[in-house]
Amino acid sequence: MPELKALPIAARAAECPFDPAPELREMLHEDELRRIKVPSPLLGEFEAVAVTRYDDARSLLSDDRLLTGQSLPTQPGNLLSYDGAEHSRLRRMLTGFFTTKRARALRPMIDDVVASRLDALAAAGPGTDLVQAFCAPIPTQVICELLGVPYADREDFRHRAEVALDVNATREEQIQKATDMQAYMAGLVARHRDEPGDNLLGGIVRDHGDELTDIELMGIGNMLLIAGHETITSMLAVAIALLLQHPDQLAIVRDEPSAVDGAVEELLRYCTPATILPRQAAASMCVRGQQIEEGERVVVSILAANRDPRGTGRDLDRLDVRRPPQPHMAFGHGPHQCLGQQLARTELRAALPALFARFPTLRLAVPADEVDYKTTALVFGVRTLPVAW
Amino acid sequence: MRVEVDHTRCAAVGRCAGIAPEVFDQREDDGVVILLDAAPPDSDRVREAALLCPAAAIVVHENAAPTPGTPITPRGSHV
Ligand code: HEM
Numbered sequence: 140m141p142e143l144k145a146l147p148i149a150a151r152a153a154e155c156p157f158d159p160a161p162e163l164r165e166m167l168h169e170d171e172l173r174r175i176k177v178p179s180p181l182l183g184e185f186e187a188v189a190v191t192r193y194d195d196a197r198s199l200l201s202d203d204r205l206l207t208g209q210s211l212p213t214q215p216g217n218l219l220s221y222d223g224a225e226h227s228r229l230r231r232m233l234t235g236f237f238t239t240k241r242a243r244a245l246r247p248m249i250d251d252v253v254a255s256r257l258d259a260l261a262a263a264g265p266g267t268d269l270v271q272a273f274c275a276p277i278p279t280q281v282i283c284e285l286l287g288v289p290y291a292d293r294e295d296f297r298h299r300a301e302v303a304l305d306v307n308a309t310r311e312e313q314i315q316k317a318t319d320m321q322a323y324m325a326g327l328v329a330r331h332r333d334e335p336g337d338n339l340l341g342g343i344v345r346d347h348g349d350e351l352t353d354i355e356l357m358g359i360g361n362m363l364l365i366a367g368h369e370t371i372t373s374m375l376a377v378a379i380a381l382l383l384q385h386p387d388q389l390a391i392v393r394d395e396p397s398a399v400d401g402a403v404e405e406l407l408r409y410c411t412p413a414t415i416l417p418r419q420a421a422a423s424m425c426v427r428g429q430q431i432e433e434g435e436r437v438v439v440s441i442l443a444a445n446r447d448p449r450g451t452g453r454d455l456d457r458l459d460v461r462r463p464p465q466p467h468m469a470f471g472h473g474p475h476q477c478l479g480q481q482l483a484r485t486e487l488r489a490a491l492p493a494l495f496a497r498f499p500t501l502r503l504a505v506p507a508d509e510v511d512y513k514t515t516a517l518v519f520g521v522r523t524l525p526v527a528w
Numbered sequence: 529m530r531v532e533v534d535h536t537r538c539a540a541v542g543r544c545a546g547i548a549p550e551v552f553d554q555r556e557d558d559g560v561v562i563l564l565d566a567a568p569p570d571s572d573r574v575r576e577a578a579l580l581c582p583a584a585a586i587v588v589h590e591n592a593a594p595t596p597g598t599p600i601t602p603r604g605s606h607v
Contacts (some may be wrong), residue, residue, distance in 0.1 A: 231540075234559035239542035239549075344558075464576045474539075476582055481542050 146175045147515040148189060148438045149414040156512040156519070157381060157410060158456070159191075161330055165362030167191040172429045176436060186415075187436040191443035193468070194450075195426055200439060201473035206416045216351075216358020217473060222421075224335045226474060230348045233359070233478060236339050242481035243438055245281070252280040257497045265527035266504055270376050274524070275301065276362035281482070282364050282409040286327060287336035294325065300364055324357040330355075337394075339363075342490045367479050370412055371486055373513075376407045378491060380510050380521055381458065383503050388460045393495035401461035403487045408467035409458050411442040412519045441468040442519075529571055530589040531578075533563045538584035544577035544586060552577060552586075561585065 150160035159167075166173055167190055174187045190196050199205055206222040213220045218230055235241075260272045279297045282288075288296050302308050305315040327340065332348065335341035340360055343351070351359075382389040392402045420439040423430060431437060445467045446455045453465070470477035479482065495501060503510065504525035509520040531551060540559035544552035551574050553562040568574055578586040 204591075231558050234540040235555070235557045237541075238554040238556075238559045239545040240554065242542075464580055466580055466582075470541075470582075473583060476539060476541065481546060484546070 145215075146177065148175065148177050148187070148440055149442075149515055149517055149519070151442070151512075151514045151519065153413075153514070157377075157458075158380070159394075159440065159443045159446060163189075163191055163440055164446075167443050167447055170427075172431075175438075177436075178413070185436055187438045188431055190426075190437060190439040191447070192449065193444040193447035196439045196441060196444040196468060197439065197472055199426060200389065200471065200475075202424065203474065204420060204424050205437060206421050206424045207416075207418060207475055214358050214361070216360075217362040218478065219362075222474075226459065227360050229355075230474070230478065232350065235346075236342055237481060239481045240298060242485045245284075245482065246485055246489065248284055249277075249281060249486055250279040251323035252277055252284075253490050253493050255280075257493060258438060261497070264524060266436070269379060269524040269526045270521060271292045271523075273490075273494065274379070275368075275372045277375065277486060278368045281371075281460050281486060283368050285339040285363060285367075286360055287331065287338040287341055288327065298412050299323065304444070308525075320361070321357065324360045325353070327360060328353050328356045329375050332380065352404070363479070367476075369518050369520070371483060373412045373518050374407070374487060375412060375490055376521045377410045377412060377512075377519060378487070379494065379526075380512075380524055381410065382491075382495075383506050383526075384503065385458060388458060389495060392491055393499070396492070398461060399488050399492055400484075401462070401464070403484060403491070404467065405458065405460045405465070406487070407469035408465060409443045410519065411467075411469045412446050412509070413469070413471070413510075414517060414519050415440050416443045416475075441471065444468055482528070498526075500528045502527055529574065529591075531559050531574060531575050532587045534583075534585040534587075535560055537583045539577070539585070541582060543580050543582060547577040547580065547581060548573040551586040565581070 146160070146162055147311050150163065152158040152160055163308060174186055176184055177187050178184050190199055203223060207219050208222045217239070218226060220472045221229060227264055254381070256276055260267060263272055276297070280299060288318050299320045302312055303320050331341050331344040332353070335345040343359065344356065382392060383454050385457070391398050414441045418439065420431050420435045420437060423433045425431070448455050451465070455465070470480040470483070504527040510524065513520045513522065538561045539552065542554050542559060544561060548571065550561070551565045551568045551571070553564055554560065555562055564606050575588055578588045
């Protein structure tokens, strides 16, 4: 056996961080399913089957023998910690709160949040970091609304969330803030138990409070924070950085309301901010005649899969916000696919056109090749995005 | 056209209800698809909903005449 290649499977091409790393592209065109060594801060370096083809990814992610729960430390209430019947029991309690109608009903609140951030941005003036001023506060405010965090607590909440989820913070800082957040969630859950608020977490307590423990409810709150904060922050930031480098595409997003929904899908497909999905095989299984053994780890690069042209006859490496409907897996696939996807779409559809309409001359305040992308992180983002207008 | 949905496959994420709300809705309690019109007038949005359904739970039969008694005029708003 040749020595396995070590490859951060989330890797993106050095010269164009929106594209998958050349090694991933190579694998996309090979017939054999390759094993690679994945460096991971959480699990140490581990060996895994790398999946890059769209069809393979789709069939594996919808196969219930492939588990998420085993690849991560268990967190009660976090859907990604469960598989099979336990997962569907918990997920079914939550899906009613994440329907298209519910997401649509949140639109006025989201528009208000966006408007207040645009005012803050105008007040801060050119040179401001868009991540801090716009991309991060929007999802944080939305989550505060969903969880029922009172206004007076929001500044502290935002600070705790940002440090707890900040990859640049020290381990001690992160643990401290995560502990504080846990204590805060406990208080929130206790308040909803007393008197369920008129918001998402309150609704879950009202409808399913007798089936869920306090620890599970806290876990649900934490899950929504973790899943809904960094993903939206990153997606907004990378989509804005990308559009600022494609002014023709930006103009469509800004000027054509009927093109916005499709444009957001294309941006999701092209950026695929949640770059890889880790899994573990609960039984041995077969993909295109090739064996995956019981217990083997599997990493699915939805980034590579979303560029796989097989069977489409389309050039999927090109950004085209007017592209005809193209299925993609930026929200994952199968039982664990993103619970918050309609909410995510609503946030992106509200925020992007509003930003470009308010600041029609928006531009990067640093040269495009100096934008500080996170090219190997599990969630693709930018550290800072200085803009001017 | 004629439309069929598979409730057991449905992933309850509401793609269809977002794309073609005149034909698809979701149950309040668990988000599973509700088919509002099984024989809608010819519609690209319904085709798009079937194409983009992440659970492949929607089947569209082309050239199927509307069954008697179903509306043949478009419903819902075009946005
Ligand atoms: C652009 C924004 C977002 C992207 C790209 C995204 C992407 C994803 C992906 C790829 C998964 C599947 C993970 C896996 O299978 O291993 C997922 C799961 C999940 N997402 Fe999102 N997400 C986004 C926003 C949100 C928001 C706003 C929320 C809620 C507030 C949310 C809540 C969740 C939850 C709860 C899961 C776990 C579902 C399960 O395991 O059953 N996400 N997301």
